[in-house]
Structures are given as C-alpha cells and as structure tokens.
Amino acid sequence: MSTTPKNLEELKKELLDKMPTKVARKRDKAIVPGAESGETIPVIQANVRTIPGILTQRGCTYAGCKGVVLGPTRDIVNLTHGPIGCGYYSWLTRRNQTDAGEDGDNYIPYCLSTDMTENDIVFGGEKKLRAAIKEAYDNFKPKSISVFATCPVGLIGDDIHAVTRQMQEELGITVFANSCEGYKGVSQSAGHHIANNQIFRHVIGTDDTPVEGKYKINLLGEYNIGGDAFEIERIFEKCGITLLATFSGNSTITQFRQAHHADLNTVMCHRSLNYVAEMMETKFGIPWIKINFIGAEATAKSLRRIAAYFEDPELMARVEQVIAEEMPAVKAAAAEVLPRTTGKTAMLFVGGSRAHHYQDLFREIGMETLAAGYEFAHRDDYEGRHVLSTIKVDADSRNIEELEIEPDPVRYNPRKTPEQIKALEDQGVRFKVYEGLIGEMKKEALIIDDINQYETHKIIELMKPDIFCAGIKEKYIIQKMGVPLKQLHNYDMGGPYAGFVGAVNWYHEIDRLVNTKVWSLIKAPWNDNGPELEAAYV
C-alpha cells in the first residue's frame, strides 16, 4: 500500500510508545494486521474491559439495549427508569427513522422517563415506576410498554420485573422490563444481548395469525438510520420478497410477534441481533444467513444469496432483473466521482459492524481503507467463522440458557482446517461461516479494537487518511486536525446509504468531503499558538 509509510510493527511501536509498559502490553493485543490475501487470521483481543483512564468511544449497556435494539420500534412505549439524563441524552440522537403507519402509533418522538431523584434513590423507585407506567398507558393506550433500567436502579435493587409483571396483568398489554443498567458488561454489546433475550422471551412468536407472502424473510440488525431500511424495503418489494419484520428499524410489535412465520432470517448487523437469529433457529427452525446491503455490489450479492436460499428460478430471475435495472445509475455515479476519489484513503472506527460493511462502499469508488476497528465487537466479528450452539432454548418454557458466552479457546478457532470443522460438525457443533473484518483487509492495514483518543490522534498523524469515519465524540477533534470526519453512526444529516440509491448518495457525499479544499486551511488550535493557549497569568 503506497500510502502506508511504515510497516505494521513500526507503526504499532509508535502508537504504543508513550504508554506505560503494562498498558502498552494490553493494547498491543488489540492491534493486528489484515489477512485479505490468505494470511492466517490473527487472534485479536476484543470485548474486554477498557483500561481505566483511557478515553474510549464506547457506550453503555443501557445505550445498547434501549437506544439501539429496542428503541426504534414505533409502537412500543419506551420508558427509562432513572434520573432524567439517560433518557434525555438518548432521545432521537441516533436518527433511526420510522413511518408512522396507518394507525399513527408512533412514540419515537417522545422521551419518557421516571425522572428519579434523590428521594427515590433513598426510598426506592418502584412506586414511581408503577405510576409512570400507568400514566404512559393512560396517555397513549399503547400495545406495549418496555422499561429500561439505568445504573442507580440496579444499585438500589428496584425489582422492575415484578412491577412490569404486575402492570401487564393490570393493564392487559405487554409490559416488560430490561435490566440493562449502564455498568453491566464492558460496552453497549451487553445491552444488545439483554434486549435480544427480552424481545425473544416476551414478544417474538406470540401471534400465530398466518402471514401471506411468497418468500418470507426477516431482516435482523437494520435500524433505518437515515432511511436505510426504507431503501431496503423498496428493493425487497421490487424483487417480490416479503419482509415480515425488521429488527428493529421501521418496525412494529405486531411484526415481531409474527416474525416466526418467516422462512429465512437475514442478518445485517451480526453484532447486535445474532442472539435472536440463533434463538429463532433453535426454537422455530428458521435458518439465518449473513447479508449486507451497504454497497451496491454487496446489495446485489445479498439479493442473490437470498434467492439462492429459496432455490426458485422465478425469484432468481426477478432478482437479476432488479439488479440489471438498478445498476446503471450506480455505475454512472461511480464513474463520475472515480477520477476524483481513486487513490484516496479512509479510516473507519465504528461500533460493531459498520467499520467492516462500509469498506465495500469505499472500494467501489477506488478508495482503500488504511485502518479500521470496532468499538465493542467480539472476536467472531473480527475473525469471522463462528461457532453456533452457544444458546439453548427450551421450546415450552421459553427459557434461554446460555451455554457459553466467551468463545471456547479450543473449539473457537478461526484457523481450523475444513477437515477439523467437518469433524466438529459431525459431533453436532454448528458453524456459521462468514467473513470477519480481518479477512477482508490488506496485510498492510491496521486493525485496532476499542481505539482510544490518543491512538486516534496518533494514527492520523502517522498514516494521514483523506477521510475518517467515526462518531460525534471524535468528529470535531479530528476535523480540527484538518481531516474530514463522516459520522457513520447517524450519517450527519445524510443518508440513506444502503442499497442502490444509498450507494449513489454515498459516492457523491464522499467525493465532496475528500475533495473540498477547506480542510487544508484548518489549523488545530493546539498547533496555532492561539490566545487560548497563551493566556498569561500574572
């Protein structure tokens, strides 16, 4: 890679040079090279606690549960049990869009919280929670109310599940709680897991009304950020594929209840919804496949994969026709920007799946990724290939038993040979094979898990990318360094970027960002000897 001036070891050394020895030793394990051209996939340290004192970009368990997985469903009233800040700061910031539907039941614009104060912390908040659920019910008469615990709730021991059980009985609607206190787990990833379990336990498969449709699928791990799900829905409709439920962008509780009628689950963001995929496979026998609608080529490939699953020539032909219809506009947009974008470089440090998926979109306009990483993904998202059979579901009681959360170091090994995998499969271990991030990046590229503020600053100095993709916490610091930052969480004000229409939007947006001259005029205040750095104290 011509743009990388140093080899991996030199880069790593410079990145870790200023850190205390113990910290450097730990961080060293979280940084590996890519293995695109067939190198052995290196083991990466992931999903471990951030070293105290380090400035991480991670979020909390409440964010993963309420903000990410359960938040985007329009007709479930989401009620935060806690001090007002948690509800307030997770209010609409993610830009998950929704169609209010014919019934108009759309509670997404609202922010409901019990607003716990000192009194509730001292004397307990259950009474207040009960009253808040009642008040929410009286105001909205919703189909469902979901309660989310914030840190103090777990600390004072409010029994939110007892309260919701009681209120469910009293109100006659689905009321359930999530023990997603922010401090649980090492990141928002624990919150995804809790939300997956609760939605499976209380909602999925609870309505047996038959659903019409020919090729019935669910889309898991798509949140309609910037309208992505609208574009994917458009494509499915054109192909004649019936989408029962999207977990959880532009979704309703009824769709979740009936989702078990699907023939196939397609998983877009594996990190946040893999648990539901596995539980639905175990309980309802619905297989799941990994797909990706970020990137025009990836979209075409995913549609073909779905058609191949159904083994129906009619669907296969229809999918080919749709691809043929959609691609010319995409190719024309790419051709327009390619002379200006080819050879430019990118870095992506985002969440648990987008740092991988968006590399396809960059590739389509001739841009290479120099470095990438997730904030909270697990080893399987990085290394690919994944052992299933970690979750056992009791078909009658809906009890969910976790067999093992952390990968077994012997069974879980991305370097197993096909023969070894076959032997394990014969013993009943079920594998899903899919590419992780590492296997799709060049060996000169750096992959860094849970990158921190210091490493971010340093890696930009060392590798000088033309664009950096991350979130709001990184945005302005990096732009002050003269590097454009595209938010890959909420897309800034843009999107959709999924599907064919999304690819065209992306090409134009990136062309604008990497080619504007404004970035070269920026001088970071900390390099500028500005008055704020020079204040004289007398």
Ligand code: CFM
């Ligand atoms: Fe999945 Fe997401 Fe992501 Fe995620 Fe998130 Fe998000 Fe993300 Mo922000 S569910 S892992 S917890 S694709 S909120 S829509 S953008 S970090 S990369």
Ligand code: HCA
């Ligand atoms: C979250 C949500 C977030 C934050 C984005 C950001 C999102 O993790 O709680 O840091 O800019 O996508 O809104 O990931």
